[in-house]
Amino acid sequence: AEPPDGVMVLGPAEAPLALVRGRYRFRLLVKTERNVDLQSYLRDWLGRGPKVRGNVRVAVDVDPQSFL
Numbered sequence: 285a286e287p288p289d290g291v292m293v294l295g296p297a298e299a300p301l302a303l304v305r306g307r308y309r310f311r312l313l314v315k316t317e318r319n320v321d322l323q324s325y326l327r328d329w330l331g332r333g334p335k336v337r338g339n340v341r342v343a344v345d346v347d348p349q350s351f352l
Contacts, residue, residue: 290317291325300351307341311351322346 287293295312302309316322326344336342 287314288320288325290320291315313351 292315293312294315296310297312299309299311314322314326316325323346330342330344
């Protein structure tokens with residue numbers, strides 16, 4: 285589904301350090317206008333996606349210090 289007005293999703297893309305401790309990493313960036321409730325949007329978006337299975341992990345960093 286397309287993101288709502290005021291939300292831009294960039295990615296997913298392979299992380300610059302794509303393999304760390306035997307795990308592959310991907311990243312995406314979600315940019316919003318200040319008036320968008322980002323936490324609610326992400327919670328809904330992740331809830332609509334496929335269920336995480338096996339040893340797959342999803343981590344959300346709402347204020348990343350680095351993109352490595």
